[in-house]
Amino acid sequence: xxxxxxxxxxxxxxxxxxxxxxxxxxxxxxxxxxxxxxxxxxxxxxxxxxxxxxxxxxxxxxxxxxxxxxxxxxxxxxxxxxxxxxxxxxxxxxxxxxxxxxxxxxxxxxxxxxxxxxxxxxxxxxxxxxxxxxxxxxxxxxxxxxxxxxxxxxxxxxxxxxxxxxxxxxxxxxxxxxxxxxxxxxxxxxxxxxxxxxxxxxxxxxxxxxxxxxxxxxxxxxxxxxxxxxxxxxxxxxxxxxxxxxxxxxx
Amino acid sequence: xxxxxxxxxxxxxxxxxxxxxxxxxxxxxxxxxxxxxxxxxxxxxxxxxxxxxxxxxxxxxxxxxxxxxxxxxxxxxxxxxxxxxxxxxxxxxxxxxxxxxxxxxxxxxxxxxxxxxxxxxxxxxxxxxxxxxxxxxxxxxxxxxxxxxxxxxxxxxxxxxxxxxxxxxxxxxxxxxxxxxxxxxxxxxxxxxxxxxxxxxxxxxxxxxxxxxxxxxxxxxxxxxxxxxxxxxxxxxxxxxxxxxxxxxxxxxxxxxxxxxxxxxxxxxxxxx
Numbered sequence: 001x002x003x004x005x006x007x008x009x010x011x012x013x014x015x016x017x018x019x020x021x022x023x024x025x026x027x028x029x030x031x032x033x034x035x036x037x038x039x040x041x042x043x044x045x046x047x048x049x050x051x052x053x054x055x056x057x058x059x060x061x062x063x064x065x066x067x068x069x070x071x072x073x074x075x076x077x078x079x080x081x082x083x084x085x086x087x088x089x090x091x092x093x094x095x096x097x098x099x100x101x102x103x104x105x106x107x108x109x110x111x112x113x114x115x116x117x118x119x120x121x122x123x124x125x126x127x128x129x130x131x132x133x134x135x136x137x138x139x140x141x142x143x144x145x146x147x148x149x150x151x152x153x154x155x156x157x158x159x160x161x162x163x164x165x166x167x168x169x170x171x172x173x174x175x176x177x178x179x180x181x182x183x184x185x186x187x188x189x190x191x192x193x194x195x196x197x198x199x200x201x202x203x204x205x206x207x208x209x210x211x212x213x214x215x216x217x218x219x220x221x222x223x224x225x226x227x228x229x230x231x232x233x234x235x236x237x238x239x240x241x242x243x244x245x246x247x248x249x250x251x
Numbered sequence: 252x253x254x255x256x257x258x259x260x261x262x263x264x265x266x267x268x269x270x271x272x273x274x275x276x277x278x279x280x281x282x283x284x285x286x287x288x289x290x291x292x293x294x295x296x297x298x299x300x301x302x303x304x305x306x307x308x309x310x311x312x313x314x315x316x317x318x319x320x321x322x323x324x325x326x327x328x329x330x331x332x333x334x335x336x337x338x339x340x341x342x343x344x345x346x347x348x349x350x351x352x353x354x355x356x357x358x359x360x361x362x363x364x365x366x367x368x369x370x371x372x373x374x375x376x377x378x379x380x381x382x383x384x385x386x387x388x389x390x391x392x393x394x395x396x397x398x399x400x401x402x403x404x405x406x407x408x409x410x411x412x413x414x415x416x417x418x419x420x421x422x423x424x425x426x427x428x429x430x431x432x433x434x435x436x437x438x439x440x441x442x443x444x445x446x447x448x449x450x451x452x453x454x455x456x457x458x459x460x461x462x463x464x465x466x467x468x469x470x471x472x473x474x475x476x477x478x479x480x481x482x483x484x485x486x487x488x489x490x491x492x493x494x495x496x497x498x499x500x501x502x503x504x505x506x507x508x509x510x511x512x513x514x515x516x517x518x519x520x521x522x523x524x
Contacts (some may be wrong), residue, residue: 067357093359099350 291451419451
């Protein structure tokens with residue numbers, strides 16, 4: 001690559017106008033586990049595959065989908081430890097906003113502040129960009145919203161999006177299946193089907209994670225559901241979520 | 252009082268010192284004032300949890316600034332805190348620690364414990380060396396059971412089965428000390444707390460208006476705002492407060508003023524424009 005002389009320093013532009021470190025960060029994201037999100041008319045669903053390095057790993061200790069505020073959740077693709085730092089910072093920012101204005105932070109505001117943090121790390125000395133892209137799902141006064149935030153700090157609002165390994169196939173699948181007036185139940189169904197497309201091995205309740213937010217503005221996460229998804233052996237997905245009984249973060 | 256010693260039954264007031272006090276006041280000595288923190292807040296542990304109670308009067312010196320303020324502050328879904336002292340201080344400190352507890356809950360994924368709130372509050376108050384004038388009664392139920400604590404403005408704490416704070420604390424404590432026992436039921440507990448707060452409302456000048464109660468049990472809480480309103484407004488005059496717009500004329504007397512004098516120019520130049 002002709003840009004190789006400029007590829008080591010984050011804070012130096014290459015002649016083609018790129019910051020090569022950010023490109024590399026996006027590559028790191030692209031090799032991470034697939035995650036996706038779909039915005040329905042009455043809610044948002046985010047999902048990710050949870051491939052553990054070995055069967056000996058206690059899967060209940062791994063939580064890829066995290067809550068930021070009672071009505072905003074997030075999933076990532078890329079480097080897990082980087083996402084933890086961002087989640088922690090975002091939670092604090094959301095809480096500071098709440099303390100100052102005595103209202104829950106709007107989804108766009110939180111996304112903007114998280115993106116600002118990610119951008120800081122592309123313009124400072126001695127640091128590297130975050131190796132994660134985040135999918136932020138929330139429900140506020142403007143309705144259900146889904147945002148993607150990239151390592152560069154840019155953010156986009158999506159109706160449906162995917163990130164990680166299987167991104168192009170997943171996006172094509174989503175483009176075909178997405179309709180504007182989709183309901184949340186359909187969206188969850190579509191999300192699982194999309195994950196199943198690129199899944200290596202048998203999909204089951206134990207190796208995916210689903211997060212959902214509906215009109216009651218309470219973010220819920222799947223793995224702690226008492227009734228799990230039944231994925232029939234013939235490959236057809238029978239969705240039997242009972243999200244009302246699902247794990248809710250302590251308020 | 253009287254320097255004459257015991258001679259006959261003492262009936263009525265002794266005004267012996269009246270002339271002395273009068274002379275002192277005339278010379279500029281200010282008599283002692285009533286400026287106190289003005290609150291009655293209480294808490295007690297009953298069979299299944301904790302009950303907190305508070306009056307609803309906020310004072311600014313001798314003036315009632317708010318007749319129905321909220322002194323029971325939310326800390327966590329299972330922890331509430333009553334505040335006495337400077338209202339701004341109690342609000343700010345409980346808001347701040349409530350925020351910190353929330354972040355802690357997200358990070359750990361667990362319900363907050365009362366001792367966590369206690370430690371955060373007392374560290375904060377100690378750091379400010381008593382300048383944050385907040386005296387708190389903290390109560391809640393967590394995995395380890397029901398807890399009740401008092402926190403003083405300088406940062407010291409007590410753990411008690413029943414507690415009172417504020418200027419009405421003596422009146423309320425009198426009720427508790429005579430009637431509290433372990434293993435009260437919910438209704439008995441609520442009645443006792445109400446009685447203690449009423450004692451503060453009616454016997455302490457700094458406390459008044461209504462009674463707020465908060466019952467916290469394992470897994471649920473009930474915030475009974477204005478559980479009792481023993482001081483309703485009863486002084487509205489049926490005639491209303493409209494007064495006739497005219498001033499009543501009692502007497503008319505006309506006194507002519509001095510006659511106006513016309514100045515006539517006799518001669519001379521008119522003034523230059």
